Amino acid sequence: MPDPNWQPRIVAFFCNWCTYTAADLAGVSRLKYAPNVRVIRLMCSGRVDPQFVLEALARGADGVLIGGCHIGDCHYVEGNYKTVRRFEMLKRLLADLGIEEQRVRLEWISASEGDRVKTVINEMVEQVRALGPLNLPNRFADWDREVSEWEAHLQTEEPSARPEPEVTHA
């Protein structure tokens, strides 16, 4: 039963020098955009370990947004190249594991592009809303019902709980 009150929850990893600064700019400019994004600041998009993305999803995020400097403009020169390369493979891995493409997104947003932050976030929130909740913790619990039910069943079936059958020797 889908929860009528559900709102998409998106975790964003923004690089300090470009995208995070752009988000600040959006705020200072009083731009209104969807509140569904939780921003985590890193020094560089190249710091985004794929484990972060997977863990965010596993813990209940409905989507993950990675924001970094435009190619060629990375504050640390090479960082966002690594991001691009990793992301190309991560996309395929996620697809093979059943995660819809629109849930994990990589965007280049420079420090002056506050309005781009607004556009990207609004767009992504609507796309994820249309996809519905991912809610992996719930899915894990669903999968694990087959084990927890059996565990409960075993507890009632323990030998001590069951009287020994009457046997006599011929």
Place this chain on the structure above:
Amino acid sequence: MNPATQQTWNQANLKANATYQAERRRVTVEPITRLEGHGKIDIFLDDAGDVERAYLQIPELRGFEVFSLGRPAEEMPQITSRICGVCPTAHHMAATKALDDLYQVEPPPAARKIRELVYNTFVLEDHALHVYILGGPDFIVGPQAPPEKRNILGVIEKVGVEVGKRVISMRRRLRELIAYFGGKVIHPVLGLPGGVSKGLKPEDLPQFKELAKDGLDFALFTLQVFEDLVLKNPDYVKLITGDTYTHRTYYMGLVDAQNKVNFYDGLIRVVDATGKEYAKFPARRYRDFIAEHVEPWSYVKFCFLKPIGWHGFEEGPQSSVYAVAPLARLNVAEGMATPQAQKAYEEFFNTLGGKPVHHTLANHWARVVEMIYAAERMVELVNDPEITNTNLRVIPSAKPSVGVGVVEAPRGTLYHHFETDDRGLITKANLIVATQNNAARIAMSVDKAARGLIKKGQVSEGLLNMVEMAFRAYDPCFGCATHSLPGHLPLSVSIYNRERHLLRQLVQS
């Protein structure tokens, strides 16, 4: 009691009674032991206490054919070897040959010889495992021996500590050869389409020549042990040739161009119960001859000869049941390709009254004959000057689509069939695993043995072991057969009479 309640009560009572009746006429043997894999045997008695039917149930499935989808084909030798940790080399080799077929490449001569060397070494050590540790103890120590003795320790007691040490050390050295070429002995890595990953350095050759020589001595020694402890014992001979463990079915095995037994390569030959050739075909045509049947009471699928169709767990002219593994291979072939093995082969058939031999327990003897062949082949290969050649790979260039590879696993004919897309990723996989070929006949053997041994609800002490001897002779690998490995439950057999009195309680030994 009002009529409606009365009726409900009566119905419930009838149902309860029926369930009770059904339960008390059943004997469950689980798990079966001293084999690779798990299983349970369910024996149903009729009112007279005789066996109505016995079922061998295999309780699990892992689904290799499905989770191989999308994998790079060149990974299949290492993925499929995880079907079985006792015979990983068999799967590894079958998959590697399927890759040769898939990419239309032939390995260079040195690579082929290395594959054959590794493979024959593996057959020798795996057969030795069965003879001394798994099934053999039934004979070396004896079916009537107490349960605690029917294992490797009992064998060592019988043949002596020196011999015991020799067995352990021989196996260790043979497995070291496999690890030399394959990195690891359990789940080796050497197989590639068109070659092998590692070659033989000339300075390492002398130790392997020594090993091959010792291996042959060991195989001949094992034949002597078998002759002394089994063939010279009239009770055992009677057991082997008795009807309880005899089935007249078809037989299947790989043969070379001269119709001699070959574990690594050849054509598949099938003979009927009279020994006449029924079919001979290359691996690629296996689907014309082999099909699988399923029953609701077991996860293992039962193979049968497709052109004849499934007619049940029966022998006779209609039957499409066939057997594989040592006895079948000897029945199917016209001899052994090496001299000492040939001698042992002739003696085998002379003693047992000509070809084909239908006595399941003769598998134990046939296994020893094969050990001799494997060892002699090892000697041939290590003395072949080409074996140290460094040209070990042909890099494939053809576009892959379908590949079928077949080898003789120690436990029988093994088929790996892969289909891929242009990039060589698996789009379909079909595995016919050695023990599956035997599954129908094993089920029949268990049923027949149970019927022969349980009468009027009386169960002799030897029952468990005698019924188990029926399947143990096939050296079954149920891990392979279901491409899975079932779970384990402890074994106990409780026999109750109709008053729910415990007549006998037996434990698996």
Place this chain on the structure above:
Amino acid sequence: MPKPKIALYWCASCGGCEEAVVDLAEGILGVVEAVDIVLWPVAMDFKKKDIEAMADQSIVATLLNGAIRTSEQEAMAHLLRRKSQFLIAYGACAHLGGIPSLANQFSREQMLKYVYEDAPTMVNEAKTRPQVSCQNNGHAMTLPQLRQVVRSLDQVVEVDYYIPGCPPTSKLTQAAISALLAGKLPPKGSVLAPDIALCDQCSRKGSKPANLSFSQFKRPHQTLLDPELCFLAQGVVCMGPATRGGCEALCTGGNMPCTGCFGPTSRVRDQGAKMLSSLCANVASKDEKEASAILSGIPDPVGTFYRYGLAKSLLRRKVDLPVETPETP
């Protein structure tokens, strides 16, 4: 003073871990003298009732190998957990799910349908399937329930230690058992193997480039494999950097790359993601399209990065697979 009791048991396993113990060969004698093996199905007989009858925690250690795939295996895992002081997950399947957990990329229904209906050699017009309980000519029989999800041991019961590998090496097994008997165990939950990447033990370490840059990935059959050069330097994917050492680099010794069976070191949560991260970050292109083309040389990310560890990965399974209505156990 009675000898400490040890048990060895197997679930959804190939038997390789059992063989690994047997391969202790002469080494096992020292162990056998020091302990009382109360359970070892491949070599000895037992009754479930005997185990049930034992006092809880009277088995010092149970080495349990194999993934958990059926109801029966779960039941035995729970039983042995109760009866043992230490429950040790032995081998990659118990530790991480192993190769059988690749089945988590597919649904149970897909597996059953292919195996019993669609396989090319299958003849089954009636679409018969093995049943958890069935009647055949008046004979009632049962089979254990196959689960929809493959699990590592610690996803079913609490595990004290892990001995990794597919299979674990004799050396590692010997060392673990000796440590156990001497009471010299590391903190609970430890993996009983060195906590460093495989590269450290590999004979090719010297040729591992300080700066990796892949302009191409070669699959092992597409290229001649240099027996001395680091595989990554040859452009061949090797899981070594993301894999725990302790196996003495047997596979690279056989001139094939590591496939990751020891699982990750303690500092990594998801082995596959970490390998993806380090490998792909070093692709030689600065352009999406080009990078993508180079990465197509790794055609099966799940099979490559999660060969042994899909069950224990962060996502555990292909997440959009159906969950069938739970059946009665």
